[in-house]
Amino acid sequence: MELKDKLRILADSAKYDASCSSSGSNRAFKSGIGSTAIAGICHSFASDGRCISLLKILLTNSCIFDCKYCPNRRSNDIERAMLTATELCNITINFYRRNYIEGLFLSSGIIKNPDYTMERMIEAISMLRNKYHFNGYIHAKAIPGASEELLKKLGLLVDRMSANIELPTDEGLKLLAPNKDSHKVTQIMRYVKKEHSKNFAPAGQSTQMIIGATKESDYDVMLRSSSLYDNYKLKRVFYSAYIPVNKDNTLPTLIKPPLKRENRLYQADWLLRFYGFKVEDLLNNDKPNFNLLVDPKTEWALLHLEEFPKEINKCSYYELLKIPGIGTKSARRIIASRRQFKLDFSDLSRMGVVMKRAKYFITCSDRYMINPQFINRNFIETNLILDEHLKQESNNRYNQLELFHE
Amino acid sequence: MNNKVYTYDGTYPSLISLICYLFHNNIKPDDIRVDGYNPTLFETTIDLHIEKNEKDIIYILKKYGTHINSFIFKVFLSHDSKRELVIYYFLLNANKYGANVINMRNLRCVCKTLELARYVNNEAHKLKGFVRFQELANHILYAKISPVNDVLxxxxEHFKKRLNSEYWVIDDEGRSLVSIYDKKNYYIIEKSELKMDLxxxxxxxxxxxxxWCSFYETIGIKERENHRCRMNFMPKRYWKYMTEMSDECEKGN
Structure with missing residues (x-):
């Protein structure tokens, strides 16, 4: 089989992994090739709009497991391939030199047993680091069930190590991935958390959950995420809208992947990590799912109108963050600027505040931007939803005219 | 009355020296431009022939620190026709308010400085990813770009660290400038001075x-296709030089 075909087969099998970030690692200059950037760099964007930063690939797509949602499950009749360590190193270095990629994302189907698979991955990565002197970013998937000795070896070679939890609850996992055991995944997470240092997976660990394959609510998903962040110090939890690649009577038959839901979960995830929100602020048993029409923060603000309006020139950083339309950047800018002068509405939009949303929830020097008698849930909600609809409509309606028809 | 336009030779140290001279002598320029600027009917150009002086750069650096200096340098790299005047007014206010000036977004010159610096920064960051090298027959890596701002x-600086053991050339086609790296340092020169088979x-x-093309084609998920989203992150003007967006690439697959 030609190398080009192997690359196509193994990239095709790896593409459903959401993580492609190359951030969190800042390696000082070394001899050899490559460096990492703390903020990460996107090198291209695929036709689905997702960032391509790493050469995302499987070492092999042969697998002894039979997970129902997975394109590489044992019982699927698909082309199988395996890369040798030298082939993998050559592709990575050649892509890297041409600035196609920021580094390597290596995962693998499980061949023989977890330890054997991990050894093959370590062999390839260690060749890349030591023989080819590659200093770029490497993200490797740890294989659940592999020994701690191998985890240690891998962790010392890579920037980020991760294991996928796949489904938000253990029942879901039992149903769809009978060969997988969530304890083995959390075991890896616990180990990475314990060993994490500037030499061992300096960019930390992440994980991924599939959304919409089983019947869990957003509340279940967020509870799981929040416990993962608290217990294992994860850098990121990725959410991946379920895309039906296999047919199975335990799997839902969807027409379109739940992309809007995925988007809402990411927004809520940010609220947990950077905005000081708790899961219970956003969801509970009576309201287990997010509203698809407005974002989670606006939804929260509409249910807590008694906390508003907030005075821009006085309220604290975390209070600023609770205002829809204000993010971490604009909040920091507001804090830094208001020490120098009193802010007015016109200053806010220049600082990156989205006034379309923020205007209902703020005052500047005790002045409102809109008549306060209109500030009620119904009015704001209908306006925001209408804004969103009009935006989408205009996106669809106006296309740039072509100068020359073909 | 004619507007006075002061000119300088187009290099960063000269601009800083000129601005320092203007401060010292309490001269308020109506505009600052690069030599060779064609004045309009109401303008007169004045060339003071200020020698560039490293001392001025060091003075500014020591007084305001690296953070503010990197902002000023990035404004200098911007494509904006009033960039020199923005730097003049920014430094004028910095004299008055000190390093805190960077947070005074109610001043127009500060807003403009931050806006231009951010534009330059964003474009440089995007290109750090979007630059595509080709390997030439002599194993030199060669890339073409044509950015809005002068981010070369x-x-x-970025590729000096990243590809430090390679020879590379980055060619800014719009400005006819090339940056060549000899495994130690990079030099930015006029393209006409470069005698090399490219x-x-x-x-x-x-x-x-x-x-790479087949990888790019494969990695996109059909069910999630979203061209508008891709265009937001990767505007079309960069596609011209990107291997995976070229016509040959589509034919190959």
């Missing part, structure tokens, strides 16, 4: 770019 110095590519170049 920022990119060169046409012949190495033997396996086509094979590797074809592999």
């Amino acid at each position: 110095p920022l990119l060169s 046409e012949n590519i190495s033997d396996d170049e086509n094979e590797i770019s074809a592999m």
Whole structure:
């Protein structure tokens, strides 16, 4: 089989992994090739709009497991391939030199047993680091069930190590991935958390959950995420809208992947990590799912109108963050600027505040931007939803005219 | 009355020296432009022939620190026709308010400084990813760009660290400038001064770019296709030089 075909087969099998970030690692200059950037760099964007930063690939797509949602499950009749360590190193270095990629994302189907698979991955990565002197970013998937000795070896070679939890609850996992055991995944997470240092997976660990394959609510998903962040110090939890690649009577038959839901979960995830929100602020048993029409923060603000309006020139950083339309950047800018002068509405939009949303929830020097008698849930909600609809409509309606028809 | 336009030779140290001179002598310029600027009917150009002086750069650096200086340098790299005047007014206010000036977004010159610096920064960051090198027959890596802002110095600094054991050339086609790196330092020179065969590519170049194209094609998920989202992150003006967006690439697959 030609190398080009192997690359196509193994990239095709790896593409459903959401993580492609190359951030969190800042390696000082070394001899050899490559460096990492703390903020990460996107090198291209695929036709689905997702960032391509790493050469995302499987070492092999042969697998002894039979997970129902997975394109590489044992019982699927698909082309199988395996890369040798030298082939993998050559592709990575050649892509890297041409600035196609920021580094390597290596995962693998499980061949023989977890330890054997991990050894093959370590062999390839260690060749890349030591023989080819590659200093770029490497993200490797740890294989659940592999020994701690191998985890240690891998962790010392890579920037980020991760294991996928796949489904938000253990029942879901039992149903769809009978060969997988969530304890083995959390075991890896616990180990990475314990060993994490500037030499061992300096960019930390992440994980991924599939959304919409089983019947869990957003509340279940967020509870799981929040416990993962608290217990294992994860850098990121990725959410991946379920895309039906296999047919199975335990799997839902969807027409379109739940992309809007995925988007809402990411927004809520940010609220947990950077905005000081708790899961219970956003969801509970009576309201287990997010509203698809407005974002989670606006939804929260509409249910807590008694906390508003907030005075821009006085309220604290975390209070600023609770205002829809204000993010971490604009909040920091507001804090830094208001020490120098009193802010007015016109200053806010220049600082990156989205006034379309923020205007209902703020005052500047005790002045409102809109008549306060209109500030009620119904009015704001209908306006925001209408804004969103009009935006989408205009996106669809106006296309740039072509100068020359073909 | 005629507007006075002061001119300088187009280099960063000269601009800083000129501005320092203007401060010292309490001269308020109506505009500052690069030599060769064509004045309008109401303008007169004045060339003071200020020698560039390293001392001025060091003075500014010590007084305001690296953070503010990097903002000023990035404004200098911007494409804006009033960039010199923005720097003049920014430094004028910095004299008055000190390093805190960077947070005074109610001043127009500060807003403009931050806006231009951010634009330059964003474009440099995007290009750090979007630059595509080709391997030439002599194993030199060669890339073409044509950015809005003059981000070549920022990119060169990045690739000096990243591809430190390679010879590379980055060609800013719009400005006819090239940055060449000799495994130690990079030099930015006029393209006409570069005597090098940039046409012949190495033997396996086509094979590797074809592999990259097929990887790019494969990695997108059909069910999630979203061209508007891709265009937001990767505007079309960068596509011209990107291997995976070229016509040959589409034919190959």
